[in-house]
Amino acid sequence: MNIRNIAIIAHVDHGKTTLVDKILHQTNVFRANQESGDLIMDNNDLERERGITILSKNVSVDYKGVKINVIDTPGHADFGGEVERVLKMADGVILLVDAFEGPMPQTRFVLQKALQLNLKPIVVINKVDKENCRPDEVHDAVFELFFNLDATEDQLNFPTFYGSGKNGWFNSSLTKCDDITPLMDGILEYVPAPKMPEGNLQMQITSLDYSSFLGRIAVGRVTRSFIEENQWITLMQADGSAKKQKVRELYVFEALGKRKVSKVEAGDICAVVGIEDFNIGDTIADAEAPEALPVISVDEPTMNMLFGINNSPFFGKDGKFVTSRHLRDRLVKETEKNLALRVVDTDSADSFLVYGRGILHLGVLIETMRREGYELTVGQPQVIVKSIDGKKCEPYETLVVDVPQEFASKVIDLVTRRKGEMLIMETKGEMQHLEFEIPSRGLIGLRTQMLTATAGEAVMAHRFNDYKPWKGAIPGRNNGVLIAKEAGSTTAYSLDKLQDRGSFFVDPGEEVYKGMIIGENNKPGDLVVNPNEGKKLTNMRASGSDGAANIAPKILMTLEECMEYIQHDECIEVTPNFIRMRKAILDEEERKRSAKSLKAEA
Known part of the structure; x- marks a missing residue:
């Protein structure tokens, strides 16, 4: 088949979105005189402001007569739910690693998910033009990571490409070349074409789109058989129910847009219009003999916050949506596409408990709602505590900090005060690489303190590890x-x-x-x-008192x-124009x- 489905995975800031830009330019998606700009895939205001990918997106390019569906994924641990579901659409992954930083916590997390799904990896070592880069050491570290994650013999035999996304070249050796042709050829050579199992129609909904004309649109990959326009199908839902529905329109992805088609074969990614009341993870199956695919499992949330209506004296002065009904409807709508989010009612009709992956995950939701015109009050983030074998347990995370050597002692002091334990300390060029295990509670408020203590030089990343016994009180804010x-x-x-x-x-x-x-x-x-x-x-004036x-x-x-x-x-x-404590x-x-x-x- 002339189709390749590939996801690009990496730690935050290692260059995924820049690589997608280069693939789009290499395959002449834009006319020669067309302005395209940078970070083409980060089309949401919040993503451009923060310089991170929040929502996974897919584009399709044509290279040497082969259609390549490219999926850009978020690199931040808080948006892991996004990565977990879209990897189901891919047959291979490009693992992008920074030539200086090497594999980071999120690299491990997304790679583990990809290897479990038996996807073929291609390793790309990016930013080899940077000072202090160490591509050979990083290659060995990546191999070690694959080995530690129980990769198969075939996965361990991964091809490696080196280059610079910013300067627009990737090659199978460290020799600089003109463009990214070697990498594109490598995708055709190493990523397998989609398998075509026998049987009736099966397609899992892994993403959703929305159009003001067409309503909610189901996006996913056809796993078996084919799907046609005006075809009757059965929607198999996670709770076991099945509904007969009719496909109205079908679209496949082409460049940055979609193209209407009448039929989509197995292996391709498509958008289905006309299906109602579906959720991510549901299966579109044959009308007569339906078979459901396994439901997408997403890691549990580790943090919760209380969301309530704005009950301050300035209530209703700034926002459009201010009632508890508005707030509830918006949060329920968010859970449809944000798989790692949960919303639970509380004793009060005006407040809801929202569970998420971390402060950034919940912060992006609040920021999005604020821009849409909502007014709300949010409480302090709390970690989710569980009772395991009769013991009170809390979530722990692996924290990685890269910092100039003169600040290393300050970082160690800050983290150990918050009940963190150091696991690894090694020198990477002029930087000190520190790894800790720390309760999630200890991370709340740590970033600001660490940046102050290290003159803004610290680079920190963390990912959820496991639930372990409660560590006791952690000192909070010192000042009133x-x-x-x-x-x-x-x-x-x-x-x-x-x-x-x-x-x-x-x-x-x-x-x-x-x-x-x-x-x-x-x-x-x-x-x-x-x-x-x-x-x-008063009329009285004294010299010097009117400074x-x-x-x-x-x-x-x-x-x-x-x-x-x-x-x-x-x-x-939180209101559209103000954030007040x-x-x-x-x-x-x-x-x-x-x-x-x-x-x-x-």
Whole structure:
């Protein structure tokens, strides 16, 4: 068959999306005079801003008469659910590894999934033009990783290509060539054509698309037989139910778009229009003799957060969707395509418990909702605790940090304070490579502290490892916060006088309300302050008393930094234009009563 299905997998920032760009240019998808730009596949605003792939996407290119379906996958551990489902569409994988960093935690995670599915790997060592690169050592490390993951004899015999995605060349040796032709030829040579098992129609839905004209569209790979327009099929669902439905239209992927067809043979990836009430993992099967494929299994979430309606005094001022019904509908809709997410109702009708893979996974969901016009309140992220053999257990992660040698001791100190244990310490060029095992709780708030301690030089990555016994209390934030005493507009006069108390998250002239967190205290313990006090104006003037207010700029915090910063009695108010931190109980007297009753219970 003249089809090859290949997924590109790698750790975050190793160059997957850049490689897809080069494949698109090599196969003349764009006209010579057409502006295409970079990161063609990262077409979502959030992906371009953060420089990471969040959603997996596929394109199709034609090379030497062979159709190659290329699937670009996310590299971040938090979006592992995305990778796990799309690998089912591939017959081979390109494992991209940075020539300096070598295999990283996420490389191990995605490679393990690919080897379990018996996919043929091609190893590409990228960025060989970088200083300090060590392609031969990295090749040995990749072989060792394959061996440790119980790769078969055939998988261990992987072909390797070297090159630079940014400069647009890949070759089977370290010799520089003109373009990526050797790699494209390697895909045709090493990736097997799709197998064609005997039997009736089977196609698993591994992704979904949406069109305002056509509604929800099921995307997947035809595993057996063929699928036709206007054909009657049976939709086999995960709960065991089966529904007869009719295929209205069929599309195959062509370059960056889709092309309408009347029939799709086994082995190709297609989009099916006309099927209703389907979920990812369901099987489209023959109408008369349906057979279901195994349901896609996705690793369990490790963290949860409380999402609720915005109940601050500024409720409804900024967003379009503010009620609990809006919030519930949006979260349920997200679970349809985001397999690693779970939503659970709580005792209150206004709040929901949302389970996810990590802070970035939940942060991207909140950021997306904010941009769509939702107002909501989110609580502190909590790890999911399980009872295993009667013992209280929590999730542990493998943390990898690459840092200049002079900062290594600071990193070790920070991680060990948070109950992390060092497993590996080795030198990579001028950098120190450190590996730790740390409870997931210890990672909350660690990134900000580590970047501060290492002057922004640390590169850290982590992935879920296993559930292990509870490690005890982990120290949280050292300093308290400054809380607004009453509602009003902040004044330069008041903030100037309060500067020796701490640093601020607000500027003069900003609207605040009672109970809102407006800054960080210099000392432990919270402090209620009045940032709205105006200067008393009289006719009397004294020389030197009218010095201009000299106020430090406010500290700007991203949504993820706020999520890591807040404590259990605090929450974040998220609206389309503002992110504010506040106390869960706004009234000071009520907070004191609540703290007393909690102490009495303890």
